[in-house]
Amino acid sequence: MAVATIKTPADLPVSAPRFVGKAVNRVEDPMLLTGRVEFIDNVVVPGMLHCAILRSPYAHARIKSIDVREAEKLPGVVAVITGEDAKRWSNPMSTIPEGWGGYCLATDKARFMGEPVAAVAATSRYVAEDALDLITVEYDPLPAVVDALKAMEPGSPLLFEEKGTNVILHRLFTWGDVDHAFRGADRVFTEKFRWNRLGANPMETFGCVIQWDVLDGTITCRGSIQAQSFYAIALAFTLGLPTNKVRVISHPHGGSFGGKGNPRGLTIAALVSRKAGGRPVKWIEDRMEYLAAGGSQSWDRHYEVSLAAKADGTLTGLKVTLVDNLGATAEGAGAISTGKPLAAFTGCYTIPVAQYDLTIVATNKLYQTAYRGMGPPPHFWVLEQMMDIAARGLAMDPAELRRKNYIPADRFPYTIPSGNEYDSGNYVAALDAVLAMGHYRQLREEQAAARKQGRYLGIGVVNTIEPGVFDWNAYAIVGMQGTGVPEGATVAIDIVGKFIVKIGFSLEGQGQYTVITQVLADYFGVDLDDIRVVPLDSVSAPPHFGPGGSRLGVAITGAVLGAAQLLTEKLVKVAARLLQTDPANVELMDGKLRIKGMPEAAMTVAQVAGAMLGRSDLLPPDVDPNPQATYVWTAPGRTVADEQGRAKSYLTAANACHLVLVEVDPETGKVEILKYFIADDCGTRLNPANVEGMIQGGVAQGVSAALLEEYIYDEDGQLLTSTFMDYLLPTIYDAPMTEKRSLETLSPFTPLGAKGCGEGAMHTAPAAVMCAINDALAPLGVQAREVPATPKRLWTLIQEKRA
Amino acid sequence: MTTSRPVRVTVNGVHYEAMVEPRMTLVDFLRGELGLTGTHVGCEHGVCGACTVLLNGQTVRSCLMLAVQADGASLMTVEGLSREGKLHPIQEAFMEEHGLQCGFCTPGFLMSTLELLQHHPDPTDDEIKEALGGNLCRCTGYQSIIKSVHLAAEKKALRLPHWIG
Numbered sequence: 019m020a021v022a023t024i025k026t027p028a029d030l031p032v033s034a035p036r037f038v039g040k041a042v043n044r045v046e047d048p049m050l051l052t053g054r055v056e057f058i059d060n061v062v063v064p065g066m067l068h069c070a071i072l073r074s075p076y077a078h079a080r081i082k083s084i085d086v087r088e089a090e091k092l093p094g095v096v097a098v099i100t101g102e103d104a105k106r107w108s109n110p111m112s113t114i115p116e117g118w119g120g121y122c123l124a125t126d127k128a129r130f131m132g133e134p135v136a137a138v139a140a141t142s143r144y145v146a147e148d149a150l151d152l153i154t155v156e157y158d159p160l161p162a163v164v165d166a167l168k169a170m171e172p173g174s175p176l177l178f179e180e181k182g183t184n185v186i187l188h189r190l191f192t193w194g195d196v197d198h199a200f201r202g203a204d205r206v207f208t209e210k211f212r213w214n215r216l217g218a219n220p221m222e223t224f225g226c227v228i229q230w231d232v233l234d235g236t237i238t239c240r241g242s243i244q245a246q247s248f249y250a251i252a253l254a255f256t257l258g259l260p261t262n263k264v265r266v267i268s269h270p271h272g273g274s275f276g277g278k279g280n281p282r283g284l285t286i287a288a289l290v291s292r293k294a295g296g297r298p299v300k301w302i303e304d305r306m307e308y309l310a311a312g313g314s315q316s317w318d319r320h321y322e323v324s325l326a327a328k329a330d331g332t333l334t335g336l337k338v339t340l341v342d343n344l345g346a347t348a349e350g351a352g353a354i355s356t357g358k359p360l361a362a363f364t365g366c367y368t369i370p371v372a373q374y375d376l377t378i379v380a381t382n383k384l385y386q387t388a389y390r391g392m393g394p395p396p397h398f399w400v401l402e403q404m405m406d407i408a409a410r411g412l413a414m415d416p417a418e419l420r421r422k423n424y425i426p427a428d429r430f431p432y433t434i435p436s437g438n439e440y441d442s443g444n445y446v447a448a449l450d451a452v453l454a455m456g457h458y459r460q461l462r463e464e465q466a467a468a469r470k471q472g473r474y475l476g477i478g479v480v481n482t483i484e485p486g487v488f489d490w491n492a493y494a495i496v497g498m499q500g501t502g503v504p505e506g507a508t509v510a511i512d513i514v515g516k517f518i519v520k521i522g523f524s525l526e527g528q529g530q531y532t533v534i535t536q537v538l539a540d541y542f543g544v545d546l547d548d549i550r551v552v553p554l555d556s557v558s559a560p561p562h563f564g565p566g567g568s569r570l571g572v573a574i575t576g577a578v579l580g581a582a583q584l585l586t587e588k589l590v591k592v593a594a595r596l597l598q599t600d601p602a603n604v605e606l607m608d609g610k611l612r613i614k615g616m617p618e619a620a621m622t623v624a625q626v627a628g629a630m631l632g633r634s635d636l637l638p639p640d641v642d643p644n645p646q647a648t649y650v651w652t653a654p655g656r657t658v659a660d661e662q663g664r665a666k667s668y669l670t671a672a673n674a675c676h677l678v679l680v681e682v683d684p685e686t687g688k689v690e691i692l693k694y695f696i697a698d699d700c701g702t703r704l705n706p707a708n709v710e711g712m713i714q715g716g717v718a719q720g721v722s723a724a725l726l727e728e729y730i731y732d733e734d735g736q737l738l739t740s741t742f743m744d745y746l747l748p749t750i751y752d753a754p755m756t757e758k759r760s761l762e763t764l765s766p767f768t769p770l771g772a773k774g775c776g777e778g779a780m781h782t783a784p785a786a787v788m789c790a791i792n793d794a795l796a797p798l799g800v801q802a803r804e805v806p807a808t809p810k811r812l813w814t815l816i817q818e819k820r821a
Numbered sequence: 822m823t824t825s826r827p828v829r830v831t832v833n834g835v836h837y838e839a840m841v842e843p844r845m846t847l848v849d850f851l852r853g854e855l856g857l858t859g860t861h862v863g864c865e866h867g868v869c870g871a872c873t874v875l876l877n878g879q880t881v882r883s884c885l886m887l888a889v890q891a892d893g894a895s896l897m898t899v900e901g902l903s904r905e906g907k908l909h910p911i912q913e914a915f916m917e918e919h920g921l922q923c924g925f926c927t928p929g930f931l932m933s934t935l936e937l938l939q940h941h942p943d944p945t946d947d948e949i950k951e952a953l954g955g956n957l958c959r960c961t962g963y964q965s966i967i968k969s970v971h972l973a974a975e976k977k978a979l980r981l982p983h984w985i986g
Contacts, residue, residue, distance in 0.1 A: 043916050050924030051912040053859015053899040057925065060858035144844070221863045221871055221959050222925040272861070272925025273959050305864040527923030527960050707919040711961060715922065718962035742868035742957070750950045750963045 021583040021649065023576075026764060026771050027702060031586075031606045032543045037536035038770065041707035044532040045546065046525055055525065058225040058242045058269045059302050066227065067096055067139040067294055069287050069301035070146035072153050073311060074128035074135050077164070077382040077735020078175060079157040081124055084136060088152040094145035097293035098153070099286070100136045101125035107289055109256050111281060111349040115497045118178065118186050118348035118380060122256070122285035127160070129177055129346035130384050131735055132311030134282060139290040139299050162382040162735035166320060166343035169381045177346060177380040186348055187378040187496060191360075191662050193435035194371030199335030203326035207408045211321040212804040213396040215343075216727040217314040218277025218389045219747060223305055224312060226284050229298040230257070230291040237264040237288060238298075242271035244278055245564045247522060250556040256285050266556040268564070270525035275719070276388030276566070277313040281349070309745055310737050315729050316389035317355060317396050318343035325404045331414050333367055333423045338400070339375040345385040352386025353378055354493035355393030361485035361492050361668040362394055363436035365401050366445045367423040372435045376495070382735040390719060391484075391780040392567065398482040399805065402785035406478075406792060407801075416789070417458065417479045421449055424481075431766075437664025438485070438492075440671035441765045441773070444699065445481055448675040451697035451759050452479070456677040461693075469797060474682045475692070476794025480786040481675040484700070485668030486774015487653050488567025492667035494659035501665075502652040505573035506560025509538065509581040510646030513631040515624020517542065517549040519578060522562025523570070524553050528776055529708040530570050534578050536705060537770070541582045542623055543609025560648045568774030571704060572670065573651055576769040580649030588642055589626045595638045596621060596629060654767060670765050670773035672700035674713070676786040678754075682794040687813030689725055689791055694754040699761040700775035701768070710758060713779045718753035720783020724791075726752065728806050828892050832857065833901030841888045847881075848872045850888035851898060859899040859928050863957070870956035873929035874898050880936045899928035902935070910976035911935060911969075920969030922960030929956050934970050943974050 024030060027038045049055045086098040104121035113119040123134050136153050140146035161175045168174055169184040177184055200206055226241035237259060243249050246268040254261040271278060280303055287301040308314050319342050326335035342356050356376055363372055409416035424445040425432050432440045458479070465475040485492075490500035508520040519534050531551040539546050553559070560577075564570065586606050593611035594601040597619055605614050612620035627645040629636050637643055659665035679693040696713060703709045726746040730738045739745040764771030784805060791807050792800075800815045825840040832855060839854050846865075851857045851874070863871030865884045872883040875897040902909040908916070911934050921927045930953060937944055937952035944952070949970045958966060 041919070044919070046924070047916040047921065048908065048912075050921055050927060051899075051908060051915055051931070052903050053857075053861075053928050055924060057858075057861065059852070059862065144842070219959060220923065220925070221869060221957060222861065222923070223863075271923065272863075273923040275959070305866065305869075525923070529922070711919055711922055711965060714962035714964045715960045716962070719959075741866050742864050743866070747869075747957050747959065748962075749955075749957065750953050750966070753963045755964050755967070 021580045023769055024579050030540050032540055032608050035540040037546060038540045038704055039702065041705060042532065042536060042546065044529045045535050046529060046531050055270045057222060057272060058227065058240060061227050061240055061269065063227055063298045066298045066300055067141065068143040068146050069137055069139050069290050069299050070143060070150050071134045071283070071286060072136040072150045074124060074131060074133045076128055076157055076159050077131045078129060078160040078162040080127045080160060081135065082156040082158050085154040086136060089138060089149040092145065092149045092152060094141040095138055095149045096297065097139045097290050098136065098149070099123065099290050099293050103289055103293060107292060108285060109258060111285070112252060112255060113348035114351055114353050115187055115348055120347065122282045130382055131737055132307070132384065134286055137286045137290050139294045164381050164383055164731045164733060164735050166318065166341050166379040166381055169379050177382065184380045185377060186344060186380055187376070189376050189495060191374040193373070193662060193664065196335050196337060196371045196373045199371045200326045203334055204329040205327045205411060206324055207404060207411055208322065208324040209404065209407060210803060211323065211400045211403065213317055213319040213399060214805060215315050215318040215729040216723055217316045217387070217729065218275035219314060220273030220275055220278055222272025223303040223308040224278055224280040224283060225302040226287055227298055227300045228284065228287045228291055229296060230288045231296045232292055235259065235263055239265065239284065240267045240269055241284065242278060243268045244274045244526065245566060246556040247562055249279065252281055253284060253288065257288060262557065268524040268553065273527050275390040276392060277316065280312050305742065306740055309740050311384060313350065313387035315345065315384045316352060316386050317393070318383065318386065319396050321400045323400045323404050325408055327408055327412065331412050331419050331422050333369045336364055336369050336372040341377045341379060343381050343383060344378050345381060345383040347385045350385040350387040353496040354498060355386065355388065357493040357495045358393040358485065359397040360436040360495065360663050361438045362483040362671065364434050365398060365483055366425060366481050366673060368425050370435060383731055390716065391777045394485065395723065395780050395784055398781050399785045399788060402480045402482065402789060403792065406789045410796065417449060417453060420479070420481060421446060438668060439666050440483065441669065441767050442763050443671055443673050444761065444763045445673055447761055448481055448673060448697040448699055451761060452675040452677045452695050455697065455757060455759060456693065456695040458677065461679055474684055474794040476680050476682065476790040476792065478678045478786040478790030478793060480782050480789055481673055482781040482785065484568060484672040484674065484774065484778040484781050486568040486670035486672055487572050487668055488569050489653060489656050489667045491656060491659045491665040494665065495663040501656050501658055503563050503569065504561040504650045504652045505577050506562050506648060506650035507574060507577035507581050508560055508646055508648040509578060509585050511623065511627035513628050515622065515627055517544065519549065519551045520554050520559065521551065521574065522554060522559030523564030526565050528565060528570065528712065529705060530565065530574055533571055533704050533708065534574055537575050537578050538582060541579060561650050568776040572768045572772050572774055575704065575772060576651030577649050579769050580651055581647045584647035584649055585645065588645065588647065589623060591641050592630055592637060593621050593626050596636060669767055670701065672773040672775055672778055674698040674778050674782050676782045678786045678790045680787065680790040680794055682791060682812060684798065684816050687809035687811065687816065689807060691721065691754040694756040696756050696758045697761060698758060698778065699763050700778065701765045701773035702762060702771040703760060704770065704772050706760065709775050712776050713758060714756060716777065716779025717756055717783050718748045720780045721754060721787055722748035722752060723784045723805060724787035725806050826889050828888050830891050830894055830896055832896045833898060843887060843889050845888045846884055847886040847888045847891050848883035851883060857898050857900050861925050861928060863926065868957065869926070870929045870933065871926045873932045873956065875932055875936065880933055899931055902931060911973040914973035914976055915969040918965050918969040918972050920961065920966045926956060926958045930958065930966060934973060937970070938974060944970065
């Protein structure tokens with residue numbers, strides 16, 4: 019049953035919302051701050067064994083033999099498995115696109131350094147790791163290929179010989195008459211760019227405790243799992259079990275950013291549990307496993323981009339050619355990162371036509387996984403650099419070139435050439451806000467003065483879209499099917515009027531339990547303490563996906579409000595009977611069911627719920643006496659993708675304008691961020707502190723994408739950045755402190771007008787920092803085209819120019 | 822495997838004795854043997870700081886120490902901060918300034934903050950950065966953490982519990 023959307027906080031059935039829109043303390047925090055949250059490695063189950071995984075030291079090698087006999091003899095070792103067990107008891111890991119993967123344990127050959135080869139279950143992790151040392155594997159090393167462009171050449175080593183190529187997918191998408199636009203342009207700007215691999219790195223790695231009961235035919239799996247029902251289905255398919263026999267219990271997890279899960283590790287732990295006679299098995303991925311072989315790596319891209327413009331700066335067309343190095347298999351959902359840019363292909367601009375030439379290539383690097391933003395951050399990184407390049411070419415101020423091409427505020431909803439519809443926005447307002455905050459004109463004067471002193475200051479002004487509330491149809495071009503991503507909630511009232519909200523996801527860090535609590539408290543006019551949020555497992559909860567794709571704040575608000583509205587319909591019927599009036603005369607306001615126009619003729623929600631559960635004699639015969647209701651929200655108006663991939667996909671389009679001032683030291687190539695301003699617009703801010711946290715965290719990740727983070731492989735496919743000593747995460751010294759302002763252009767399509775906001779700054783910060791670096795280096799004639807813009811890279815470019 | 826050895830420690834004012842393998846890390850001992858799972862393991866190679874605890878009043882990375890090295894020491898972990906259902910002022914400050922998101926790194930930040938405030942009751946931004954420079958947080962971008970530490974300093978009442986040397 020559909021319910022009417024409550025469009026703004028002012029439409030809630032209270033005189034004035036007390037919690038929505040306020041930076042209330044998070045209900046999650048006391049447990050987290052005292053170390054009492056049940057992260058997966060805290061879980062101990064009776065009879066539990068510990069798993070350790072043996073991994074290939076080679077990036078590409080045929081496996082000639084594996085001898086596990088000595089390992090099996092070690093006291094405390096209960097089970098050892100190899101690829102033969104995987105073939106016997108499981109199916110190959112599912113992949114997108116289909117057909118580019120293998121079993122959870124390497125069978126014929128290993129395709130990346132760190133690929134699992136064998137696994138042990140033992141009485142402790144220490145013993146399990148001892149046992150790994152006793153397994154003998156005979157490898158026949160093969161030539162490796164790690165560069166996507168080389169992997170496309172004839173004669174390259176092949177990842178899957180039977181395919182005859184390493185090209186997983188090549189498609190050309192054309193939206194509008196692109197050739198005409200480019201023929202008619204006054205200027206065409208073309209550049210190549212390189213975005214190197216980086217990834218999520220939540221502070222907690224992946225872990226699980228899994229039990230495969232062979233007699234019962236069931237799997238019970240606890241884990242630091244983001245989308246539990248999605249994992250349950252995938253696990254059922256891989257293990258050949260009915261989906262309703264797999265129960266996944268998502269535990270609170272220490273961050274994800276998309277790069278948390280490890281379906282291979284989960285499958286391996288399940289197989290070793292089976293071999294151990296159905297005993298529960300814990301597997302905790304260690305950090306080096308995570309970096310080399312976990313959900314750690316994303317976006318390994320070669321771009322060529324062309325932008326067509328008229329002499330007055332009007333942009334008329336965009337062409338993007340992308341070669342993405344997906345790595346050894348297509349199992350990590352990494353390919354869908356090449357599909358999501360369709361949701362915001364032309365950014366904030368009225369560019370009328372566009373083309374996307376997409377090639378996805380297999381190499382002997384780790385397979386890619388999701389990461390915050392899921393593809394658009396590199397896309398905007400190139401688009402926004404093209405804006406600056408065009409501004410220089412046209413002798414325009416880069417901020418003014420952007421302003422000239424922004425989608426005007428009165429043209430929403432606005433459909434972009436790649437098919438998605440933006441719900442609302444006011445990009446000029448965001449630009450003006452950030453220019454005012456940063457005193458842009460003054461900064462330009464300071465920059466000019468500094469240049470006279472031989473100092474290289476640079477300014478980046480970048481506004482991007484954050485597609486919010488993901489939909490499967492956004493990824494149709496790489497083979498994903500389906501439209502709509504349901505999210506459900508059950509709202510229940512107990513006999514004394516306390517509320518329980520049952521949902522299908524665990525804590526991950528974004529504060530969604532707090533948002534649920536705020537929204538429901540304001541709907542029923544109760545206090546935050548009157549509400550408890552209870553996560554249920556994959557077989558118990560209403561249909562759900564959980565966090566991902568900047569969706570959950572919007573989706574769970576829709577689910578909770580929908581359930582509250584359905585529950586209200588029941589309460590109204592009972593209250594009408596008790597108040598001896600017609601249900602049409604009863605309304606909910608400020609936590610009371612009251613007769614319209616007679617505020618004194620009212621009952622509290624608690625009284626009505628109490629009657630439903632404890633005074634059946636008073637109830638009308640046709641009323642449902644259960645004071646709870648479930649609602650499953652899904653984004654309205656989504657469409658199936660056409661043959662060119664066009665669909666109404668992501669429901670909301672938040673935007674943020676960043677202004678960055680950097681200084682580049684030409685003698686060292688080091689970049690220092692001097693100032694950072696943000697004007698962010700994600701519609702209604704349900705909890706402003708949560709939103710600010712998302713923004714600031716995204717800035718740190720975006721800045722370090724621009725300056726620090728890179729997975730480096732040598733030409734043999736050996737990962738050289740296999741610890742946090744080599745893979746650089748931003749420290750408290752690296753993340754800039756930012757000055758923020760918020761704008762609120764409400765979404766007309768979502769409950770309360772909120773937009774997805776979990777990924778925002780990651781879309782903008784890499785581009786903003788890079789634009790500022792290139793603005794600083796422009797007097798030297800230097801254009802950096804690669805991230806991370808490390809001191810060595812910039813210094814080399816500067817030296818080359820000087821030579 | 823080598824012969825187990827005795828480890829006698831005081832953790833959060835409680836005395837423990839156990840026999841452990843010499844190779845067992847201090848963090849595995851705290852979490853696995855003593856059940857004090859508030860201290861987390863983020864990297865196991867001494868960079869992330871999630872496993873930070875106080876040993877005789879000073880921060881150490883419990884993933885880089887062996888349990889046997891802590892024999893005779895007085896330790897404090899995140900479980901020692903709150904008392905009788907009441908948050909420690911540092912914990913209150915982190916809650917009020919939203920200085921955490923997923924909370925996995927947070928116990929390490931709290932312990933480093935506790936040490937900082939012993940020496941710098943009213944720290945500057947630079948002093949905070951120096952004290953927390955060895956703790957990684959992937960969620961917050963650190964700005965709210967710096968605010969949290971300032972608020973904790975304002976809240977005073979930050980003397981170490983009496984059982985810590």
